[in-house]
Amino acid sequence: MTRRLIAGNWKMNGLRGDGTQLAGDLADRLATEQPNCELLVCPPFTVMADVADAIDGSGIALGGQDCHQKMTGAFTGSVSAAMLADMGCRYVIVGHSERRHGLGETDATVLAKASAAQMAGLIPIVCVGETADQRDAGQALPVVTEQVLGSVPDAHGGLVVAYEPVWAIGTGRVPTMEDVAAVHAAIRKVLRDARPRGSDALILYGGSAKPENAAEILAVEEVGGLLVGGASLKPDQFWAIAASCD
Numbered sequence: 205m206t207r208r209l210i211a212g213n214w215k216m217n218g219l220r221g222d223g224t225q226l227a228g229d230l231a232d233r234l235a236t237e238q239p240n241c242e243l244l245v246c247p248p249f250t251v252m253a254d255v256a257d258a259i260d261g262s263g264i265a266l267g268g269q270d271c272h273q274k275m276t277g278a279f280t281g282s283v284s285a286a287m288l289a290d291m292g293c294r295y296v297i298v299g300h301s302e303r304r305h306g307l308g309e310t311d312a313t314v315l316a317k318a319s320a321a322q323m324a325g326l327i328p329i330v331c332v333g334e335t336a337d338q339r340d341a342g343q344a345l346p347v348v349t350e351q352v353l354g355s356v357p358d359a360h361g362g363l364v365v366a367y368e369p370v371w372a373i374g375t376g377r378v379p380t381m382e383d384v385a386a387v388h389a390a391i392r393k394v395l396r397d398a399r400p401r402g403s404d405a406l407i408l409y410g411g412s413a414k415p416e417n418a419a420e421i422l423a424v425e426e427v428g429g430l431l432v433g434g435a436s437l438k439p440d441q442f443w444a445i446a447a448s449c450d
């Protein structure tokens with residue numbers, strides 16, 4: 205099995221000193237103990253240069269939380285995949301629900317961003333996931349399937365998909381392990397059937413992952429790692445989650 209990925213999505217948190225401290229703490233721990241996974245941190249853009257310095261040579265990967273779909277141009281306020289690659293990023297999150305639902309990003313936009321990421325040599329982490337209403341209506345699998353078909357590129361290049369039920373993000377609620385298994389199996393099937401070049405992509409779970417539930421979630425078939433929000437801001441918790449990879 206490919207090495208699992210434990211990714212920290214710091215979201216819009218932390219000033220430069222906080223980011224340096226958090227990243228430095230993780231790098232120090234990694235110098236003496238190696239969890240059985242790849243570690244990734246996705247800080248805000250303003251903190252990225254400091255974090256890059258703090259993790260330099262540690263083996264911790266750096267990632268962006270979003271990128272624009274174009275490489276350069278008149279897009280005030282945006283950051284391109286090429287710029288992230290230039291900063292030393294290996295990954296970029298695209299299509300997070302806080303952008304799909306909060307900022308109106310469509311599958312087509314997410315697809316364009318993921319393609320731009322691959323063209324820049326980055327590995328996009330394409331997020332998909334149903335809302336509470338969609339789950340209650342029994343629509344979780346079709347919704348996620350449609351999102352994968354609409355937002356995962358059909359191209360050579362690194363790829364990670366993250367299943368993040370919208371209702372589980374930052375709420376402390378997690379799906380049953382049967383539901384996680386069902387959605388991950390459905391994503392794998394869509395990739396195999398419709399995205400053969402990405403058929404062996406890691407599929408992460410995200411949404412209220414924490415030390416107490418990490419081992420159980422990681423034991424579910426087809427869960428290739430975790431995308432961690434809140435708990436990634438606390439080094440002890442993020443480390444404990446990473447240590448849950450056996």
Ligand code: PGA
Pocket residue numbers: 213368372373374375376410411412413431432433434435
């Ligand atoms: P959470 O966030 O772990 O705080 O639920 C996950 C995410 O949004 O990626």
